[in-house]
Amino acid sequence: MLDDTFLLDAFTVQLREIMDADLDALHVLSLSVGWPHRPEDWQFLREVGQGVVALDPIGRVCGSAMWFPFGDDFATVGMVITPPRLQANGGGLWLMRHVLARTEGRSIGLHATQAAHRLYLSLGFVDERIVHQCQGEAMMPPDVAPPTGAEVRDLQPSDFAALCELDRRARGADRASLLASLVTRSRGTVLCREGKPEAVALCRPFGRGFVVGPVIAATDEDAIAAVRPLVAAHAGTFLRIDTGQTEGDFAHFVSLCGLPVYDTVTQMSLGRPWAPEAARTPAVYALASHTTG
Ligand SMILES: CC(C)(COP(=O)(O)OP(=O)(O)OC[C@H]1O[C@@H](n2cnc3c(N)ncnc32)[C@H](O)[C@@H]1OP(=O)(O)O)[C@@H](O)C(=O)NCCC(=O)NCCS
Structure with missing residues (x-):
């Protein structure tokens, strides 16, 4: 006891x-x-x-x-x-x-700071991947052509079910209640093909400025197209994005937005793995927060 x-x-x-x-x-x-x-x-x-x-x-x-x-x-x-x-x-x-x-x-997932990593290891948590905390004064992002056959528009209330479904497929867990709270605080974008949402990105006030996340997309190209308008809207202000994409086109795009890696955390799990994400489509390109994933 x-x-x-x-x-x-x-x-x-x-x-x-x-x-x-x-x-x-x-x-x-x-x-x-x-x-x-x-x-x-x-x-x-x-x-x-x-x-x-x-x-x-x-x-x-x-x-x-x-x-x-x-x-x-x-x-x-x-x-x-x-x-x-x-x-x-x-x-x-x-x-x-x-x-x-x-x-x-319950199985547990968390993002461990360097200070806490040994504490969680001692409790049986295992490492899954590194997540980069990227932040800084956002710069106007480079122009990118929309991916073939795709259009990007603002998230509408009628997109909520599609947002939950993309997030559920990427995360392997139902997070509708969290997402319902997030959308009331966030501006969002949706990338659609033939009218069907295939990628989403949210951005809300947090900490010293704004945070972009969650971002759910199937490819780097789609994630960049969904995130770009949100970064452009916050050029000149403090912006943060927490991403497990530590290399590749999305990571490069984030650095071009004036958001260098400020810190790293370790995604860890206890019980079932949290992140067979690598195998999932769509994938989590940015976290809503370290705390909620
Ligand atoms: C991470 C954090 C919560 C750990 O809290 P803490 O109160 O220091 O944790 P504990 O004392 O239980 O354990 C820390 C270490 O002290 C050791 N310790 C525990 N009791 C002790 C004692 N009586 N005397 C000396 N050392 C002790 C533990 O063995 C542990 O050692 P380890 O680094 O080898 O694992 C704290 O450092 C913190 O708030 N950091 C900043 C915020 C943060 O990073 N939070 C984690 C988010 S994921």
Whole structure:
């Protein structure tokens, strides 16, 4: 039986639901580890996921961990944070053990920072692939001719079912509830052939500016055509894109947009593999976020 209290450094912390935590305190926690999340970004994650926090005896937030169930048998995990002053005391492991207890029976996918990679390895997670966090002040992207037979237009509300289906095929999990929340905050593009959506890209405010993702497409060419209008619309502003396409035409296009690789994370899984994505068509060209995949 897991204990709901834990002696962290010189004091005992208590496990609480993240929904009951103060939003500004969560914001301070992520700032303490240099993450860009705004209070709005935390609130969005609390709407689409679940989580726990560690509270010290006077109610300060000393740690967080969240999970995002998709379907009956899969969840992603993220927002695992302990403040620098309290790290390497076992708090991260304690929080993760609670997450794994709460998600028992589900396979788990996550994106590990370098700081957390060994912690997840020790819990049995295995590496799947590297994901590049590309970001910077976006430049006007190069002109690209639309792929043969394809047209790119703005995402319409009537495209929602097609968006969910493309995402489900690429991800191998039903993420309709996450996508429903994302589209209310995002501008999107759709690449169609003969009127049928074959690629989608969303872009929304996040952190220091905007993030492009998810991007689902069958080929680099289609992904570039879907993403290009979103980058063009944000030229001169801070833009981020998290992509597992670390080489090839899409990766090259992202660099031409003024978005160099800023950091890398490792996609990991526990249970069934998360990413036979390489074999899937369409594929995930960019994540909605590290936290939700
Ligand atoms: C990643 C993170 C959550 C780990 O939290 P933590 O509280 O330091 O985690 P733990 O203390 O449980 O484990 C970290 C290390 O300390 C060691 N440790 C655990 N208890 C210890 C103790 N009492 N004394 C000394 N070391 C201890 C662990 O063995 C582990 O070592 P490892 O690096 O060999 O795996 C934390 O570093 C963090 O918030 N980083 C910034 C945000 C981030 O990257 N989050 C991960 C997102 S995927």
